[in-house]
Amino acid sequence: MASNLMGLTVNDFLELLASAEPAPGGGSVAALNLATGAALVEMVTNLTIGRKRFAEVEDEMIALQKQVQALRLEALELVQKDTDAYLAVRAAYGLPRESDEEKSARRQAIVVATRGAIEVPLHTAKRCLFLCQLAIQSMERGNENAASDGLVASYQAQAACLGAIANVVINLDSLDDDEEINVYTAQVNQIQEDLEKLMLKAVLLGKAKVG
Numbered sequence: 001m002a003s004n005l006m007g008l009t010v011n012d013f014l015e016l017l018a019s020a021e022p023a024p025g026g027g028s029v030a031a032l033n034l035a036t037g038a039a040l041v042e043m044v045t046n047l048t049i050g051r052k053r054f055a056e057v058e059d060e061m062i063a064l065q066k067q068v069q070a071l072r073l074e075a076l077e078l079v080q081k082d083t084d085a086y087l088a089v090r091a092a093y094g095l096p097r098e099s100d101e102e103k104s105a106r107r108q109a110i111v112v113a114t115r116g117a118i119e120v121p122l123h124t125a126k127r128c129l130f131l132c133q134l135a136i137q138s139m140e141r142g143n144e145n146a147a148s149d150g151l152v153a154s155y156q157a158q159a160a161c162l163g164a165i166a167n168v169v170i171n172l173d174s175l176d177d178d179e180e181i182n183v184y185t186a187q188v189n190q191i192q193e194d195l196e197k198l199m200l201k202a203v204l205l206g207k208a209k210v211g
Contacts, residue, residue: 005083006076022090027082027121030163034124035075037131037156041068044138044146044153057141064142068134071127078124082167085120088113089171114174118184121167125191128161132198139205151206154199161195 005013005024017024045065048054054061092109096102132154139150165188172181 005080023083023086024079025083025086026163027086027117027124027167028079030121030160030167031075031078031082031124033156033160033163034128034131035072035079037128037135037153037160038068038072038075040149040153040156041131041134041138042072044142044150047146048141048143051143054143060141064134064137068131068138071131071134074127075124078120078127082117082120082124085113085117089117089174110174111176114171118168118171118175121164122184122187125161125164125168125188128157128164129191129194129198131157131160132195132202136198136202136205139202139209144209147206147209151202151210154202154206158195158199161191165191 005016005028008016013024017029042065045061045068048061049058049065089110092106092113095106095109097106135150135153135157138153139147142150168184168188172184175181175184
């Protein structure tokens, strides 16, 4: 497992990301985008809660804040999980392959590790859809002076989702089962379809709120 990525400073994380090390990579960056987008929506709630002119949405914003705070913390865990999943795949490819038994065990280890490298970004992509929903809610109901922050959060969710999907797709070739590949592909297609609908709503709302 990689050392605690989220224990690094921002600069140290970026230095590691920019290095010749293959991990952390795109999947962890996608999860980090999810986290930053969630933090922006959380900020919108903090700029709304406790203000008299938003008293009628106080309870709604408190509930939203709890949801997006939990999402932010989950996203930070996904940053680490994605890197760990990649390192597991790399370790599987490094297993010995001299005998037929070793080749078989190595192949099975690669498939198991690859599933992990698919499931983590797939979960990230699904959580990005949830962030889009929360960002839209923050724009609709939160402090209008922070509407641009909610819009940026939706853009972060979009980038994170597309990045996570790319990490799912690139790993599919390492699977042997066509039916399994088709199941993952169908999930990816549905996520992309849902993302397009949510982003259309977010952008139109952003134009109305931000200009």
